[in-house]
Amino acid sequence: MYECPNCNANLRFDIRTQNLLCDHCGTQMDPYAFQKERDAEEVQVQEEDYEVTVFTCPQCGGQLLSDDTTAATFCSFCGGSTILDSRISNQRRPAHIIPFQKTKEDCRKIYLKMMRRAPYAPTEMKREEYIARMRSIYIPYWVYTGEKNGRVKLSASKLARHGNHDVTQLYNIRTNLQAKYTGLAFDASEGFSDALSNAIAPFQWREARPFTPAYLSGFYADVDDVDPELYESDVSDIVGYELYKKIAEDPVCTKYTLGDVVEEMRPNKIKRELSMFPVWFLTYRNKDRVSYAVINGQTGKAAGDIPVDKGKYFLGSLLLAIPLFILLNLVISMQASTMLFLTGLLAGVCAFISVVQKKQLRAKEDYMDDKGSGRYLNLGKKEKTVLRKGARLDMTRAIALCLIMLWSIGMGIFSGSKQSAEMMQLFSLVVYSAVMLVGSHYVRVGGGRTEKPRIPLSIKDIATAIVKPAIGGGIAAIVLCVHPSWSLYYYVAAVAVTLLIGWDVMGIIDRHNLLTSRPLPQFNRRGGEEDGR
Amino acid sequence: MADKCTYRLLGWLGRILLGIVLLLNMSGKAAYAAEEADHVLYRNETTGYEVYVYDQAQVLSELDAERLAEQMKELTQYGNAVFWSVQDNPLSVSGYAEAHYLNLYGDESGILVVLDLGKERAGVYSTGRIGRAFGARERERLASSLRRSIKNGSYAPSAQVIFSRALSAVEGEFMARVTKYACNALIALILAMLINFVAVNLSSRPQWTSDSELLEATLSYFDNTEPEVEFVTTVDHYKPNTGVQVLEQLNKNPFDMRRF
Structure with missing residues (x-):
């Protein structure tokens, strides 16, 4: 609690002036010049179900309950800003801080600009009274310095063709390196997801200042609860690959093909320190799920998980469907069997999306996009960034599957006017469906810069994901196989298939909303999973 | 005088012939129409x-x-x-x-x-x-x-x-046409929903910040001495073109068809 020397009112850090400001008398003070006199006194309380620390507000004496992750908060009784000094003392004291540069009004405009790209977001998320609940929080970050000093040896080669011979000349390239990168930051708060913290990165390290608690006055602040060694491999990857690129661009090295030398380029010293970075938070709650919108308090970069309102989505789709309907009726003329074939294609697309979403949900349940969650399961065997062999193979497979898919679609559509067109379309549909299933198996999901593993889904998971499109595809295949002479049969089958697909699309939107939200955090609980399991 | 009579006679002959032809034509059409009418069983x-x-x-x-x-x-x-x-x-x-x-x-x-x-x-x-x-x-x-x-x-x-x-x-x-329109409407709706889903997916998920963007925000220093290149060895790998491979096989044993 910081008191004004003139009138004893609460001093808070003012973003515009970048000084401590008294709202009562207008006094401004340099945060570094201010000497704090009183702490919030603390008492540890242990109950049967939970453990909590009780602080006493130095202004009004009111009791503040706080869990272990809070460093600064506001008194519920008098509203006074209170810094819980014991949380940021000694070992846990941050070395630097980047003060807030963006005010609440700035962030309100940034947020509204972001929401313009989300026309199907719930209306509540765009209301002023909702936006007014935006909170400013200092989040702890581990800031790393990667250094590489010394001599490195790189393998290189030159390939030439002489007649029927491939002649490879092997070389060693040696050079002395001096490199240092300071300011690679990763969030040190378990409750702040890595995906969101990365989305609003980077923070400009050159604007960091030595830490003083006065900067926290008027804001919420968390303390670190993530192991600092967790991100050292990421720092090693980033610096190693950057050094590799710089060496490869050297005029001498461009004449050669460098081998896989990233291991050689990894930093030989990694230092870390704790810092506080400014983030604006906005929380949207829908039943037992919560979505976050976050804004970088220094640069104004915004990111968020934005759910979809199904009613608005359906209405928007109806409006978009009107010109498509006109196009289908007036411009495009299709045989009845081709129309049924088209609905089979759409069923395949829905099945593909459903399987990929199931994988993404599995990855989310395993916290694969959140290394700092404390529940991260490293399913990948190695953490490499350069020349991931698996990724290259995936690209080759993807291209091959795409070509087969395009061939099958073209064959099905352009056979419409030929004899035995239905048999060709049935064959095309079978090939296309196989490509979609195989393709969805090879899709890699999971966030971060670790090697994205292929998430294996059980047969039950796949079956529940594709049951509706599969039934639709089956109906299309059966009718094409029977090839009745009356076109009405094809149209009725196509209607049935599209109704099934429409039902599946609603499920896709539900899964999308699950992916753009998280279970409600339970900070005061001890034991068990965060989602109540 | 004789010439005038001849011309008059010829004129009359021509008229008579034309009349006969017209009569025949009309009777032919009538015959055809009559034949057609024979096959019309109901009107x-x-x-x-x-x-x-x-x-x-x-x-x-x-x-x-x-x-x-x-x-x-x-x-x-x-x-x-x-x-x-x-x-x-x-x-x-x-x-x-x-x-x-x-x-x-x-x-x-x-x-x-x-x-x-x-x-x-x-x-x-x-x-x-x-x-x-x-x-x-x-x-x-x-x-x-x-x-x-x-x-x-x-x-x-x-x-x-x-x-x-x-x-x-x-x-x-009529039923087929109605069903066709209904089908077109549903297909248009599904296409619209899928297009909207792609747009939603692109706009509503956080975008990953690349490593190069992270590095741009750091304080960095890089220096290296001029690289020294040391030759190690040469590796020679015999790898003929496909056509050459076939010719070599033929030269070795022209009667061995198993390789094909």
Whole structure:
């Protein structure tokens, strides 16, 4: 609690002036010049179900309950800003801080600009009274310095063709390196997801200042609860690959093909320190799920998980469907069997999306996009960034599957006017469906810069994901196989298939909303999973 | 004087000849019209469409013809119904059907079913409202499926199947068209939903910040000495082109076909 020397009112850090400001008398003070006199006194309380620390507000004496992750908060009784000094003392004291540069009004405009790209977001998320609940929080970050000093040896080669011979000349390239990168930051708060913290990165390290608690006055602040060694491999990857690129661009090295030398380029010293970075938070709650919108308090970069309102989505789709309907009726003329074939294609697309979403949900349940969650399961065997062999193979497979898919679609559509067109379309549909299933198996999901593993889904998971499109595809295949002479049969089958697909699309939107939200955090609980399991 | 009489005589002769020719022409047309009228078994008073049966190959008994005509009468609500049988013809069956229908009724709505005994095939041509409901693909498919029946001599039943199917198609045309529009509407809606989903997915998920962007925000220092290149060794790998490989194999053992 910081008191004004003139009138004893609460001093808070003012973003515009970048000084401590008294709202009562207008006094401004340099945060570094201010000497704090009183702490919030603390008492540890242990109950049967939970453990909590009780602080006493130095202004009004009111009791503040706080869990272990809070460093600064506001008194519920008098509203006074209170810094819980014991949380940021000694070992846990941050070395630097980047003060807030963006005010609440700035962030309100940034947020509204972001929401313009989300026309199907719930209306509540765009209301002023909702936006007014935006909170400013200092989040702890581990800031790393990667250094590489010394001599490195790189393998290189030159390939030439002489007649029927491939002649490879092997070389060693040696050079002395001096490199240092300071300011690679990763969030040190378990409750702040890595995906969101990365989305609003980077923070400009050159604007960091030595830490003083006065900067926290008027804001919420968390303390670190993530192991600092967790991100050292990421720092090693980033610096190693950057050094590799710089060496490869050297005029001498461009004449050669460098081998896989990233291991050689990894930093030989990694230092870390704790810092506080400014983030604006906005929380949207829908039943037992919560979505976050976050804004970088220094640069104004915004990111968020934005759910979809199904009613608005359906209405928007109806409006978009009107010109498509006109196009289908007036411009495009299709045989009845081709129309049924088209609905089979759409069923395949829905099945593909459903399987990929199931994988993404599995990855989310395993916290694969959140290394700092404390529940991260490293399913990948190695953490490499350069020349991931698996990724290259995936690209080759993807291209091959795409070509087969395009061939099958073209064959099905352009056979419409030929004899035995239905048999060709049935064959095309079978090939296309196989490509979609195989393709969805090879899709890699999971966030971060670790090697994205292929998430294996059980047969039950796949079956529940594709049951509706599969039934639709089956109906299309059966009718094409029977090839009745009356076109009405094809149209009725196509209607049935599209109704099934429409039902599946609603499920896709539900899964999308699950992916753009998280279970409600339970900070005061001890034991068990965060989602109540 | 003699010349004037000759010219007058010739003039009268010419007039008489012209009259005879005109008389013959009119009687021929009348004969043709009369012949046509013989084959028109029914005329729908409301729509003006006709049932026309020309059994040139004499494949229908009297009873068959009556039954067929009864069935064909129902089609006259929507167009002319023509049955034609022929021993053989130089055209394709469907081309023959089209040519004769156009000759009889032009572009009026209707259907012509021809049984070609020589080719043992049926040919169907339809146009107008009946043509829209009973399209070319369906006609071809149906005609092909009846080939065996025609080969076995089931002429009347085959023709009945075709007329019956045409009637079902035209009566169900409205339903088919409504269903087609409904289908188009649903497909448009599904396409719109999928397009919207792609847009939502692109805009509503946090974007990953690249490593190069992270590094731009750091304080960095990089320096290196000029790289020293040291030659190690040369590796020679014999790897001929595919054509050369084949030639070498042939040179080694020209009679060994297993390698192919």
